[in-house]
Amino acid sequence: xxxxxxxxxxxxxxAAIMNRMTTEQKNAALLAxxxxxxxxxxxxxxxxxxxxxxxxxNGTSESLLDRLKLNEQRVAAIADxxxxxxxxxDPAGQVLESFDRPNGLQITKISVPLxxxxxxxxxxPNVTVDAAGLCLKTGNTVVLRGGSxxxxxxxxxxxxxxxALEETxxxxxxxxxxxxxxxxSVDEMLKxxxxxxxxxxxxxASLIRxxxxxxxVPVIETGAGICHTFVDESADPQMASDIAFNAKxxxxxxxxxxxxxxxxxxxxxxxxRLLADRLLAANVEIRGCERTSALIPKAKAVTEEDYATxxxxxxxxxxxxxxxxxxxxxxxxxxxxxxxxxxxxxxxNAARFLQEIDAAAVYHNASTRFTDGFExxxxxxxxxxxxxxxxxxxxxxxALTTTKFLISGSGQIxx
Amino acid sequence: xxxxxxxxxxxxxxAAIMNRMTTEQKNAALLAxxxxxxxxxxxxxxxxxxxxxxxxxNGTSESLLDRLKLNEQRVAAIADxxxxxxxxxDPAGQVLESFDRPNGLQITKISVPLxxxxxxxxxxPNVTVDAAGLCLKTGNTVVLRGGSxxxxxxxxxxxxxxxALEETxxxxxxxxxxxxxxxxSVDEMLKxxxxxxxxxxxxxASLIRxxxxxxxVPVIETGAGICHTFVDESADPQMASDIAFNAKxxxxxxxxxxxxxxxxxxxxxxxxRLLADRLLAANVEIRGCERTSALIPKAKAVTEEDYATxxxxxxxxxxxxxxxxxxxxxxxxxxxxxxxxxxxxxxxNAARFLQEIDAAAVYHNASTRFTDGFExxxxxxxxxxxxxxxxxxxxxxxALTTTKFLISGSGQIxx
Numbered sequence: 001x002x003x004x005x006x007x008x009x010x011x012x013x014x015a016a017i018m019n020r021m022t023t024e025q026k027n028a029a030l031l032a033x034x035x036x037x038x039x040x041x042x043x044x045x046x047x048x049x050x051x052x053x054x055x056x057x058n059g060t061s062e063s064l065l066d067r068l069k070l071n072e073q074r075v076a077a078i079a080d081x082x083x084x085x086x087x088x089x090d091p092a093g094q095v096l097e098s099f100d101r102p103n104g105l106q107i108t109k110i111s112v113p114l115x116x117x118x119x120x121x122x123x124x125p126n127v128t129v130d131a132a133g134l135c136l137k138t139g140n141t142v143v144l145r146g147g148s149x150x151x152x153x154x155x156x157x158x159x160x161x162x163x164a165l166e167e168t169x170x171x172x173x174x175x176x177x178x179x180x181x182x183x184x185s186v187d188e189m190l191k192x193x194x195x196x197x198x199x200x201x202x203x204x205a206s207l208i209r210x211x212x213x214x215x216x217v218p219v220i221e222t223g224a225g226i227c228h229t230f231v232d233e234s235a236d237p238q239m240a241s242d243i244a245f246n247a248k249x250x251x252x253x254x255x256x257x258x259x260x261x262x263x264x265x266x267x268x269x270x271x272x273r274l275l276a277d278r279l280l281a282a283n284v285e286i287r288g289c290e291r292t293s294a295l296i297p298k299a300k301a302v303t304e305e306d307y308a309t310x311x312x313x314x315x316x317x318x319x320x321x322x323x324x325x326x327x328x329x330x331x332x333x334x335x336x337x338x339x340x341x342x343x344x345x346x347x348x349n350a351a352r353f354l355q356e357i358d359a360a361a362v363y364h365n366a367s368t369r370f371t372d373g374f375e376x377x378x379x380x381x382x383x384x385x386x387x388x389x390x391x392x393x394x395x396x397x398x399a400l401t402t403t404k405f406l407i408s409g410s411g412q413i414x415x
Numbered sequence: 416x417x418x419x420x421x422x423x424x425x426x427x428x429x430a431a432i433m434n435r436m437t438t439e440q441k442n443a444a445l446l447a448x449x450x451x452x453x454x455x456x457x458x459x460x461x462x463x464x465x466x467x468x469x470x471x472x473n474g475t476s477e478s479l480l481d482r483l484k485l486n487e488q489r490v491a492a493i494a495d496x497x498x499x500x501x502x503x504x505d506p507a508g509q510v511l512e513s514f515d516r517p518n519g520l521q522i523t524k525i526s527v528p529l530x531x532x533x534x535x536x537x538x539x540p541n542v543t544v545d546a547a548g549l550c551l552k553t554g555n556t557v558v559l560r561g562g563s564x565x566x567x568x569x570x571x572x573x574x575x576x577x578x579a580l581e582e583t584x585x586x587x588x589x590x591x592x593x594x595x596x597x598x599x600s601v602d603e604m605l606k607x608x609x610x611x612x613x614x615x616x617x618x619x620a621s622l623i624r625x626x627x628x629x630x631x632v633p634v635i636e637t638g639a640g641i642c643h644t645f646v647d648e649s650a651d652p653q654m655a656s657d658i659a660f661n662a663k664x665x666x667x668x669x670x671x672x673x674x675x676x677x678x679x680x681x682x683x684x685x686x687x688r689l690l691a692d693r694l695l696a697a698n699v700e701i702r703g704c705e706r707t708s709a710l711i712p713k714a715k716a717v718t719e720e721d722y723a724t725x726x727x728x729x730x731x732x733x734x735x736x737x738x739x740x741x742x743x744x745x746x747x748x749x750x751x752x753x754x755x756x757x758x759x760x761x762x763x764n765a766a767r768f769l770q771e772i773d774a775a776a777v778y779h780n781a782s783t784r785f786t787d788g789f790e791x792x793x794x795x796x797x798x799x800x801x802x803x804x805x806x807x808x809x810x811x812x813x814a815l816t817t818t819k820f821l822i823s824g825s826g827q828i829x830x
Contacts, residue, residue, distance in 0.1 A: 016747070016771065016773075019770070019771065019773075020770070020771070099792070101790070101791075101792060105781055105785060107791060112773075114803050114804075115773065115803065197803050198803065198804060212631060213631055216627060216628055218802055218803070218804045220804070236826070239825075239826040242826060242828050243826065243828060245828075246828035246829055247828075250828070250829055332431070350823075354821045355434070355435070356431065356434065356435070358431075358434075358527075358530065358819075359819070360819065360820060361819075361820040361822060362819065362820070362821055362822070363822045363823075363824065364821075364822070364823045364824065365823065365824045365825055365826055365827075366520055366822055366823070366824025366825075366826070366827040366828075367827065367828045367829055369828070369829040370520060370822065370827065370829055371820075375516070375829070376516075376522060376820075377514070377516060387633055388529055388530065388612050388613065388633070388817035389529075389613060389633045389635070389804055389805040389817070390804040390805040392817050392818050392819070392820075393818070393819075393820050394820075402803035402804070402807050403807050403808070404773075404774070404775065404776075404777060404807065404808075405775060405776040405777070405786075405791075405807075405808050405809075406769045406777055406779075407776060407777070407778045407779070407781055407785065408765075408778075408779045408780065408781070409778065409779065409780045409781025410654075410780055410781075411651070411654040411657060411658065411780055411781070412780075412781040412782065412785065413657050413658060413660075413661035413665070413781075413782045413784070414661055414665055414782055414784040414785055414790070
């Protein structure tokens with residue numbers, strides 16, 4: 001039996017035990033995991049050193065190496081995140097609906113763990129702990145398939161976490177790490193219907209595309225964000241500048257940052273220049289439509305492909321539009337249904353934008369950067385779903401549960 | 416452009432209009448559709464006659480022809496079903512959550528239509544109307560791909576429904592029928608990401624398997640049911656007999672009927688014979704384990720494959736088990752997570768069964784045949800989901816909606 005199938009089968013067996021664990025038992029296990037990470041920080045950072053060394057030998061960039069790197073402080077922060085999750089409400093085992101039928105049947109809809117969750121992700125070893133904590137908190141088991149660049153770190157972290165579970169009520173087999181570095185182990189996970197209940201990809205566009213295109217196991221897609229900000233005619237110039245600047249510059253590498261700024265033609269002549277100067281001063285490259293270039297000589301000519309690109313970088317498309325309709329049409333064509341914003345003083349335009357834009361999160365007068373589980377007050381974030389089924393937008397712990405109908409009768413049969 | 420892509424694009428354009436329709440406008444359209452069906456019953460039954468004639472020439476069985484057949488009375492019943500849907504609450508546009516954040520952001524989570532729904536189904540032309548009604552009621556548009564056996568009926572029905580929409584606020588393009596009878600039109604629908612928001616298969620196991628295995632568009636699986644009834648030691652013999660008989664015989668062709676009866680070894684000697692006689696008298700073929708065959712000489716020997724088969728027919732597996740654990744293990748191995756039942760007088764055993772069985776609907780002392788949107792009081796049924804994401808078990812109208820976060824601010828940016 002392959003490593004993937006064997007470990008997934010162990011996770012499925014453990015899922016039946018996890019389903020019986022109380023909230024207290026699960027929280028105690030998360031705290032034990034956090035304590036163990038802190039206690040074992042030296043062996044974890046030592047294993048991490050091997051990944052860093054190999055990465056450097058392979059010519060990995062220093063910025064990627066920094067994302068991979070662990071030290072005592074970072075391990076402590078990862079452990080603290082587990083403790084925070086332990087303190088959150090347990091979304092499993094809740095009564096969601098309860099009703100009696102005229103024939104006397106009592107029907108109760110409860111939330112239950114999804115079962116076995118496959119997580120496919122890239123380099124950062126904190127995701128290993130984070131994903132394990134979120135899955136266990138919600139009564140699930142997890143099969144982790146991290147990037148090979150972090151394999152030594154992940155292997156040691158998982159030893160520590162499984163070791164910690166030995167001292168708790170939870171089964172150590174609830175956490176499984178796939179160590180096979182070949183792409184074939186990912187492909188095998190994607191087809192593991194019957195063993196995995198869901199696969200969640202976390203990573204770049206190509207990782208997610210591979211999962212979505214090839215999985216027969218159900219997927220929760222945490223996908224790309226080509227986010228827009230539309231500055232309407234009546235926008236407050238300072239507010240528009242602050243929101244656009246924040247959406248682009250505060251953290252360009254993430255999915256809720258802005259890729260294209262749409263500006264009403266009546267706003268642009270007086271205010272776009274100043275806004276563009278602020279972006280240029282922050283080293284943002286501007287690619288503009290013809291009318292934009294007429295106002296901002298430093299702008300390069302934008303292409304169709306640019307409008308359809310998630311840069312995740314200090315690059316911004318700017319297009320001047322005739323009106324709200326043209327902005328809506330642009331977003332309908334190029335948007336990825338993630339986060340979209342209108343800056344306007346016109347309530348009717350705001351209402352139209354909020355209603356007509358088909359996206360997970362639609363903003364009026366606020367930065368798209370707020371699309372985030374923590375910013376929404378969920379206390380944790382599984383990811384940001386860009387699909388429409390099951391969960392949409394920032395996902396808190398309830399996204400890792402499903403439901404079950406319990407029906408109690410006294411011999412009812414169907415007539 | 417292919418027929419599929421062209422019609423899906425029209426449906427997507429219409430979805431933007433549908434999203435603006437009020438509950439009253441949608442309900443008025445459903446009533447207009449119902450009236451038009453009744454008014455046009457003659458042309459519909461006449462088109463249906465062509466399907467029946469061709470089916471008979473092709474050697475289609477009379478029972479299948481009966482499912483395909485329309486007459487004035489059946490058309491009236493189909494129209495009445497639309498009127499019922501018009502009378503149900505609108506699940507779209509509801510405020511699901513609303514909260515303010517410390518930074519002043521006002522976040523509201525509302526229910527919205529999914530968008531464009533692809534429906535792939537088999538022969539019965541009533542599904543054409545049913546699916547169109549459910550999708551329009553929830554503010555969606557629909558691309559219908561019915562079985563080629565009903566193509567003349569479906570074509571005329573869709574003409575009538577679209578014609579009815581001409582007189583309403585709703586866009587006729589909200590209903591699209593794929594007429595291409597080749598399997599390739601199904602395959603194309605399954606990959607239509609960006610145009611279809613979800614695909615819902617309704618039909619037999621092979622149709623559903625094809626959709627699940629090949630779709631890159633998200634799927635709501637309405638799947639197979641290998642349902643079990645476990646008769647515990649303490650079960651009331653008459654209740655056990657009534658429930659098992661009902662679960663098998665009342666309508667064997669449907670997914671919530673029973674395929675395997677599990678009987679506690681302490682119950683079997685005194686009561687199984689009588690129950691089996693009742694089933695045999697109703698022309699049920701029994702396939703039993705060795706211990707069953709010792710009690711019921713007419714039972715054939717059951718195989719592993721039998722336990723894993725959804726008969727949808729007058730055939731039943733019977734297995735005598737040592738205890739509840741063995742019953743739980745059997746269901747864990749062969750069940751399809753649809754509907755499972757325990758008949759018992761022992762509350763502790765009932766509680767364990769309800770908690771430990773991983774299925775959409777788990778019954779204590781009632782027939783599995785109740786897993787049904789109408790029996791649950793939902794007033795409509797999209798299907799019965801056997802997946803864990805988005806919706807599980809009988810799906811009412813809310814399963815055809817997703818959510819959207821609306822965030823209102825006053826210039827908030829992220830620090």
